[in-house]
Amino acid sequence: MNPHGYPSRMTVGKLMELLGSKAGAIGGKFHYGTAFGGDKVEDLSQVLTDNGYNYVGKDCLTSGITGESFEAYIYQGPVYYQKLKHMVLDKMHARARGPRAVLTRQPTEGRSHDGGLRLGEMERDCLIGYGASMLLLERLMISSDQFEVDVCGKCGLLGYDGWCQFCKSSKNVATLKIPYACKLLFQELTSMNIIPRLKLKPYNE
Numbered sequence: 001m002n003p004h005g006y007p008s009r010m011t012v013g014k015l016m017e018l019l020g021s022k023a024g025a026i027g028g029k030f031h032y033g034t035a036f037g038g039d040k041v042e043d044l045s046q047v048l049t050d051n052g053y054n055y056v057g058k059d060c061l062t063s064g065i066t067g068e069s070f071e072a073y074i075y076q077g078p079v080y081y082q083k084l085k086h087m088v089l090d091k092m093h094a095r096a097r098g099p100r101a102v103l104t105r106q107p108t109e110g111r112s113h114d115g116g117l118r119l120g121e122m123e124r125d126c127l128i129g130y131g132a133s134m135l136l137l138e139r140l141m142i143s144s145d146q147f148e149v150d151v152c153g154k155c156g157l158l159g160y161d162g163w164c165q166f167c168k169s170s171k172n173v174a175t176l177k178i179p180y181a182c183k184l185l186f187q188e189l190t191s192m193n194i195i196p197r198l199k200l201k202p203y204n205e
Contacts, residue, residue, distance in 0.1 A: 014079060016041060019057045022077030023047040093117075105180040106145045116144075145180035156197030158186060174200055 006012060020031040023044040032038025045055045053059070058073035093111040101108055107116025119139045127136050151157070152164035153172035163170045176198070186196050 014081075015075075016044075018075075018077045018079040019044045019048075021079055022053075022057055025078055026051045026053065100145075104145060104184065105147070141177070141179050146177055147180040147183055149176050149178055149183055150174070151176050151198050151200060153200045156199055157195070158183070158198075176200075 024031045027047045049055050058075045060069055061074050062069050095116055098114045099108050109115045150159040150162055150173050152159050152167055153174055155166050157166050159173050162173050164173055189196050
């Protein structure tokens with residue numbers, strides 16, 4: 001196991017338990033090996049020393065391939081742990097079409113809900129780096145939550161059915177395709193009295 005994983009996982013008790021189980025196996029006695037009391041590390045180390053082992057539980061091992069001893073001492077011993085039951089068959093998942101969330105209109109999340117495969121921030125950043133703009137558009141909008149909205153070219157606010165309620169006109173209304181989550185954000189901001197406006201320009205400008 002990588003020693004760098006111990007500080008973040010906070011499983012220092014396992015190192016003590018390993019030392020205790022090694023001393024118990026050698027001496028033939030039970031040891032209390034948790035981090036909250038019982039046998040001291042010094043006492044366990046003394047059992048190892050009395051039986052001809054290294055004080056801190058490290059051993060000099062020999063390579064089974066070359067027959068030469070390793071240059072470094074290796075901390076090893078018997079320790080009890082339970083393996084997690086992560087099986088490939090329980091994780092396999094694919095989807096073409098499927099259910100969508102009511103609020104965001106995006107594909108649901110998770111294998112149990114027949115959810116979509118998430119393209120995360122890091123994957124998105126890679127696609128931006130490659131300049132794959134059409135793939136970004138397809139993954140992040142078309143295959144996710146594409147939505148048609150009517151936008152007034154004069155005031156920049158969202159309308160409906162080709163009509164701008166703010167300008168009381170249908171003269172400058174254009175139809176756009178944006179993510180539904182974007183439309184939702186505009187409406188939530190509007191409910192907090194923050195009015196987002198979209199500035200529209202023709203393609204040839």
